[in-house]
Structure formats: structure tokens, C-alpha cells
Amino acid sequence: MTPLIFVTGGVVSSLGKGIASASLAAILEARGMRVAMMKLDPYINVDPGTMSPFQHGEVYVTDDGAETDLDLGHYERFVRVHLTRKHSITTGRIYENVIRRERRGDYLGATVQVIPHITDEIKRCIDEATEGFDIGLVEIGGTVGDIESLPFLEAIRQIRTERGQHKAIFMHLTLVPWIAAAGELKTKPTQHSVKELRSIGIQPDVLLCRSEQRLPDSERRKIALFTNVPEKAVISAVDLDNIYKIPLWLHEQQLDQIVVDLLHLKVSPTADLSEWKAVVDAMEHPVDEVTVAVVGKYVDHADAYKSIAEALKHGGLRQRTRVKLKWLESEQIERDGLALLKDVHGILVPGGFGDRGFEGKVSTARYAREHNVPYFGICYGMQAAVVDFARNVAGLAGANSTENDKQSPHPVIGLITEWRTSGGEMERRNEESDLGGTMRLGLQECRIKPGTKARAMYGKDVIAERHRHRYEFNNRYRTQLEDAGLVVSAKSMDDLLVEMVELPEHPWFVACQAHPEFLSTPRDGHPLFIGFIRAAREQKAGGKLLKEASA
Structure with a gap:
């Protein structure tokens, strides 16, 4: 079974789960791994092909003709792998698959339910998309607490329970807002987001804390204490002026090494990020x-x-x-x-x-x-x-x-x-x-x-x-x-x-x-x-x- 990293988000949407996932994948690729990336979207549309660009943004197209979420574009720009329709799954696609099987009689007359039938189909799709790769990054669309995301979250909880920590880990992206009037970073939204995640049985292994400025060590310790996440795994995802700097920034905080240690991965001890440094240098000069x-x-x-x-x-x-x-x-x-x-x-x-x-x-x-x-x-x-x-x-x-x-x-x-x-x-x-x-x-x-x-x-x-x-x-x-x-x-x-x-x-x-x-x-x-x-x-x-x- 391919080791998996599940990426979730909390507090608000549009925090950059796709970019964060792609950046981590870029570092792991730079350490010699072949990385699969996958997006699980909670909307009921079978795919984004008929959705308005005003609501959803561009429709990204893969080699095999799949109309997918724009995050697959981020994935392919950061890692040298061409993704397929297997790597973009929606709630609509999952239900369509399950209903088709029910109509064929595949469930032998059983009452078809969210658990186990929907969650089993989600797990099957994850395994199919990541098979043959050294590691898989799976991004869950939406935010923790959204009712439509619950089947996906339950499915990844089951995967962790069935396979153990060395085969599946959770990375949670959350917001640490700067309150200008108080002149402070506030960690309470992150604490509540992790609390919501833990209430459905998921304890994050890594936190990416999105903020306008780098987290002081005191705030990292505070977040670690209240979320039960090791302090070294509380990563400062600070706002940057160039998305192609993010792999370098996350590597500087040893995010890739944390993942390697958690999953017991056999990889190169160093990451060759020379190409990303060249990209950043060309943009800045x-x-x-x-x-x-x-x-x-x-x-x-x-x-x-x-x-x-x-x-x-x-x-x-x-x-x-x-x-x-x-x-x-x-x-x-x-x-x-x-x-x-x-x-x-x-x-x-x-x-x-x-x-x-x-x-x-x-x-x-x-x-x-x-x-x-x-x-x-x-x-x-x-x-x-x-x-x-x-x-x-x-x-x-x-x-x-x-x-x-x-x-x-x-x-x-x-x-x-x-x-x-x-x-x-x-x-x-x-x-x-x-x-x-x-x-x-x-x-x-x-x-x-x-x-x-x-x-x-x-x-x-x-x-x-x-x-x-x-x-x-x-x-x-x-x-x-x-x-x-x-x-x-x-x-x-x-x-x-x-x-x-x-x-x-x-x-x-x-x-x-x-x-x-x-x-x-x-x-x-x-x-x-x-x-x-x-x-x-x-x-x-x-x-x-x-x-x-x-x-």
C-alpha cells in the first residue's frame, strides 16, 4: 500500500491547501520520490466541466481528457507527473459509481449506506489513484465542519485506523490571524479547528499555520500544547510574494523530514532544490x-x-x-x-x-x-x-x-x-x-x-x-x-x-x-x-x- 499524506483545511477556505500540498510534493520529489497527487472535492457535480468559471475558476484538463479542479494544475506545475481522471474525485463521482453498482446488483440486495458503501468507494478510488507511486498526497476540499466533507473525512479516518501511522498521516492547514487592533496573532481559531477535527476521530500529525508573519516560538509552543501536535510539526505557513518560494520555505522548516520520519520513508537524505532556487532567482532578478x-x-x-x-x-x-x-x-x-x-x-x-x-x-x-x-x-x-x-x-x-x-x-x-x-x-x-x-x-x-x-x-x-x-x-x-x-x-x-x-x-x-x-x-x-x-x-x-x- 502506498504511504499517504492527507491534507485538510480549517477555519476558512482559500488558505492554499493545493499550493501547500504541491509544494510538499515538490520537496519529496526533490528527494527522489515519485509522487501522486489527488483532490477529493465535496460538491455533487460529477466534475467541474459544467460549472461557471465565476464560481469555480478554470477547468483544468488532463492528458486523458478529464475536466478537473484547478488544483490539479498546481500539482502538475510543481511535480513532474501527468495526472489523470483518477486523481480528481468528487462526491458526485463517488455516488454515481455506487448507484451504478447498486443498479447492477453488485451489493447483493444489501441496504446501500454512507458507511460502509460510500466510504469504501472513496478508499477504493484513493488506492487506485496512488497505486504504483512512492507516496500519495490527498487533498480534501472544503473545510473541517462542512457537512458535505464528512464522508471523505470518515474514509481517511478509516484508512489511518486500518493501516496505522506509518502508512497514513494527517496534515492540517489552518489560519492564525493577525489582529491589528490588538497587535497580536490569535491561535484560538486553530485550536478550535483541530478540536473539530479530533471530534470526528482525526488527530493531525502536522499543522501548517497560515499567517501574515512568521509564528514566534512562543505561539508555536502554545499551539502544540493545545492541539497535541509536536512543536517541531507546527509549521509556519507565512504569506509569501511568490508561490514558487513555498517549497524552499517549507524545506527550511524541515517539513519534508518530519514526513519522512513519520512514514519511515527510504529516500535521499537531501533534497535537490536547485531548480526551484533558479526559478525564484529568475523571478526576483x-x-x-x-x-x-x-x-x-x-x-x-x-x-x-x-x-x-x-x-x-x-x-x-x-x-x-x-x-x-x-x-x-x-x-x-x-x-x-x-x-x-x-x-x-x-x-x-x-x-x-x-x-x-x-x-x-x-x-x-x-x-x-x-x-x-x-x-x-x-x-x-x-x-x-x-x-x-x-x-x-x-x-x-x-x-x-x-x-x-x-x-x-x-x-x-x-x-x-x-x-x-x-x-x-x-x-x-x-x-x-x-x-x-x-x-x-x-x-x-x-x-x-x-x-x-x-x-x-x-x-x-x-x-x-x-x-x-x-x-x-x-x-x-x-x-x-x-x-x-x-x-x-x-x-x-x-x-x-x-x-x-x-x-x-x-x-x-x-x-x-x-x-x-x-x-x-x-x-x-x-x-x-x-x-x-x-x-x-x-x-x-x-x-x-x-x-x-x-x-
């Missing part, structure tokens, strides 16, 4: 700075484009460049005009769904094209760029996506079934795609055209990216748009779907149907984001960087 406008539909909600924001930073890290983000609502562009884009060095238009704000995205793509501003279109951002090009370069008046205008005279973007030809390979593909009614999800390969910017950035002919979309470039317009100057720089392996487009006469105008932000990490970056930020630097420098590189 930039040699350049650029401003990038992100024109989206949900920019007022910071988590809706979490992976986009991080990938842009990663692209700058590879060049010691600080990337300042100017968030703009596409509806704001429609209302207040394109002057909002003045003085930025690059423009990124990310994904989205529906007609709200789409014309603002189209106008943004046109502005970048006509003013030679580096443009990066992702998913809906590629479709907006194609619509602009069709209308304003190829002369196809009224061109649009059928997602927004089913009566468009030139549906340059549409469902596959809307532009299929009769018979043959296209007909077969439409049958397999369930008439376009399902998402195109997960990691898919494509072939890049030689001599393009895309080929130069990736450095290879075949690449794979993650997808999450329904609508595609309409093949009926491929030749017409190519004749007008649009370059199709990547196509699916069967040559049927357009994956990337670019403008050869533009300094840097690249758009892709996939979501490359999901494969960007702070240690490695991503070719497209690195190329985009380099283009933004060249834009700022007036082409000087390009001339220097040539020299």
Missing part, C-alpha cells in the same frame, strides 16, 4: 519587463485563467523577464474601444464559450494584426482571429462561428457536422465524434508545417497538446483563407482538423486550437509562451533584440 494584455470573458475572477497567468510568467522566466498582466474584459473592448490596448507589448486572447464578448475578441485580433502587435490566440482566441481574417482580409462579409450565429453566410468556425462532406473519411469521423455533441478533450497529436514559426518554436514536426472545445475551423474555407495569406501551420495527424494558424508577414501572430497553458511549468516553460514573450520583448525594444540575435 529580471533583466527585462513586458506588459501583456489578456482579453478574456472572465478576467474579473482571478482563478478563471489561472493556468494562462502562470504560463505567461513561465515564458518570461526562461528569459529573466517579468511579465506584467493587463486584464481586460472583451466586453470592455466593445464598450470603451481599442485604445485600452495601447502601450502593451503583446496581446493574448484565451478560451471561452458563448457569444458574450466575442466581438470584442475579434476586434482585439484585428487590432493586433493591423498594428503589428504580437498576438497569441488560444482556443476561442484562434477562432476570433480566423473570423477577423475572414471578414477583413478575405472579404467574407458576415463571417462568424456558428456557436454565435447559426445563420452566418460564411461559417468559418463550426461543428464538424456542419461542414462535413458526404461519404468517406469525413463521414466516419463525424460518426465517431458523436455528431459534435461532445467536447474534444485531452492530449492529441498534430503535425507542424515546416518553415513556420510554430515549427521553429517547438523544434520538431509532431507535437501533442491538450484540448477542450467543440467548434473547429471549417475545412470548406481552408483553401480560400490560405489563398488570402493565412498559414495553417499545424493540422491533426489525419489532416482533417486545423490546429494552428499564423500570419507570415506579421512579427508574431500565432493562434492554436489547443490549450498549451496546461503543459507549462515554471522549471521548463512552454515553447509557445516562451516565443510569445520573446516577441513581446522585441516589440518593446523596437526590434533591437531581433537584430542582436542575428548579429
Whole structure:
């Protein structure tokens, strides 16, 4: 059985369980361990795929096409492992599995109950997701005391009871607020949170105490005394200005060694955190700075484009460049005009769904094209760029996506079934795609055209990216748009779907149907984001960087 670390939270939500879990995983990986990470979410939705970005933030997509919680993005950015649908489990998924088994008669007529049937299914999912790894970190969503989290908490309590302390430990993240009027840190919320946890049979082994400033030793001793946690295991999770410093901070307090000792792990005696030190050094000592406008539909909600924001930073890290983000609502562009884009060095238009704000995205793509501003279109951002090009370069008046205008005279973007030809390979593909009614999800390969910017950035002919979309470039317009100057720089392996487009006469105008932000990490970056930020630097420098590189 894989040793497990269960991470819970108390007092308030949004304390950073995901980042804390990922940071600990990064240190354990740096000590030679292969780490599995898993999120247990208490909401009844089967997955976050249909949830509003305003409520839940971005939907993160894995290689196998699972639509998951955004914390899996944190996990994959901190550890070098690609997670799957097994690593994101919701209450809805658990109940769906149990009900399906009950309908099949698997329970032999027994009365199906939360205990043992629901808790057994939770334990089965945990074992399935962590099997074959050296250690598993399992984050429980929500906070202790939430009624919806109780089945998960009961399941992990059972695991600890059945397997013992050397196979399962509990790490609890809690808040130690600073009361400015009193000039004091207050430990009472932490005490009550641990009391609540202990009331359901869980005694934490480690406490991560989130606070604005480092916990004094006197407060750590006080917390240890009232929570029955060893003082050395009361860790100060102080607010930091850079999330990529957190592995270094936790290692400094020997959190990884505490875990190694509790679980009797056989690992390297030291952690090689040189890569994380290099990341932090690059962020704190930039040699350049650029401003990038992100024109989206949900920019007022910071988590809706979490992976986009991080990938842009990663692209700058590879060049010691600080990337300042100017968030703009596409509806704001429609209302207040394109002057909002003045003085930025690059423009990124990310994904989205529906007609709200789409014309603002189209106008943004046109502005970048006509003013030679580096443009990066992702998913809906590629479709907006194609619509602009069709209308304003190829002369196809009224061109649009059928997602927004089913009566468009030139549906340059549409469902596959809307532009299929009769018979043959296209007909077969439409049958397999369930008439376009399902998402195109997960990691898919494509072939890049030689001599393009895309080929130069990736450095290879075949690449794979993650997808999450329904609508595609309409093949009926491929030749017409190519004749007008649009370059199709990547196509699916069967040559049927357009994956990337670019403008050869533009300094840097690249758009892709996939979501490359999901494969960007702070240690490695991503070719497209690195190329985009380099283009933004060249834009700022007036082409000087390009001339220097040539020299």
C-alpha cells in the first residue's frame, strides 16, 4: 500500500491547501520520490466541466481528457507527473459509481449506506489513484465542519485506523490571524479547528499555520500544547510574494523530514532544490519587463485563467523577464474601444464559450494584426482571429462561428457536422465524434508545417497538446483563407482538423486550437509562451533584440 499524506483545511477556505500540498510534493520529489497527487472535492457535480468559471475558476484538463479542479494544475506545475481522471474525485463521482453498482446488483440486495458503501468507494478510488507511486498526497476540499466533507473525512479516518501511522498521516492547514487592533496573532481559531477535527476521530500529525508573519516560538509552543501536535510539526505557513518560494520555505522548516520520519520513508537524505532556487532567482532578478494584455470573458475572477497567468510568467522566466498582466474584459473592448490596448507589448486572447464578448475578441485580433502587435490566440482566441481574417482580409462579409450565429453566410468556425462532406473519411469521423455533441478533450497529436514559426518554436514536426472545445475551423474555407495569406501551420495527424494558424508577414501572430497553458511549468516553460514573450520583448525594444540575435 502506498504511504499517504492527507491534507485538510480549517477555519476558512482559500488558505492554499493545493499550493501547500504541491509544494510538499515538490520537496519529496526533490528527494527522489515519485509522487501522486489527488483532490477529493465535496460538491455533487460529477466534475467541474459544467460549472461557471465565476464560481469555480478554470477547468483544468488532463492528458486523458478529464475536466478537473484547478488544483490539479498546481500539482502538475510543481511535480513532474501527468495526472489523470483518477486523481480528481468528487462526491458526485463517488455516488454515481455506487448507484451504478447498486443498479447492477453488485451489493447483493444489501441496504446501500454512507458507511460502509460510500466510504469504501472513496478508499477504493484513493488506492487506485496512488497505486504504483512512492507516496500519495490527498487533498480534501472544503473545510473541517462542512457537512458535505464528512464522508471523505470518515474514509481517511478509516484508512489511518486500518493501516496505522506509518502508512497514513494527517496534515492540517489552518489560519492564525493577525489582529491589528490588538497587535497580536490569535491561535484560538486553530485550536478550535483541530478540536473539530479530533471530534470526528482525526488527530493531525502536522499543522501548517497560515499567517501574515512568521509564528514566534512562543505561539508555536502554545499551539502544540493545545492541539497535541509536536512543536517541531507546527509549521509556519507565512504569506509569501511568490508561490514558487513555498517549497524552499517549507524545506527550511524541515517539513519534508518530519514526513519522512513519520512514514519511515527510504529516500535521499537531501533534497535537490536547485531548480526551484533558479526559478525564484529568475523571478526576483529580471533583466527585462513586458506588459501583456489578456482579453478574456472572465478576467474579473482571478482563478478563471489561472493556468494562462502562470504560463505567461513561465515564458518570461526562461528569459529573466517579468511579465506584467493587463486584464481586460472583451466586453470592455466593445464598450470603451481599442485604445485600452495601447502601450502593451503583446496581446493574448484565451478560451471561452458563448457569444458574450466575442466581438470584442475579434476586434482585439484585428487590432493586433493591423498594428503589428504580437498576438497569441488560444482556443476561442484562434477562432476570433480566423473570423477577423475572414471578414477583413478575405472579404467574407458576415463571417462568424456558428456557436454565435447559426445563420452566418460564411461559417468559418463550426461543428464538424456542419461542414462535413458526404461519404468517406469525413463521414466516419463525424460518426465517431458523436455528431459534435461532445467536447474534444485531452492530449492529441498534430503535425507542424515546416518553415513556420510554430515549427521553429517547438523544434520538431509532431507535437501533442491538450484540448477542450467543440467548434473547429471549417475545412470548406481552408483553401480560400490560405489563398488570402493565412498559414495553417499545424493540422491533426489525419489532416482533417486545423490546429494552428499564423500570419507570415506579421512579427508574431500565432493562434492554436489547443490549450498549451496546461503543459507549462515554471522549471521548463512552454515553447509557445516562451516565443510569445520573446516577441513581446522585441516589440518593446523596437526590434533591437531581433537584430542582436542575428548579429
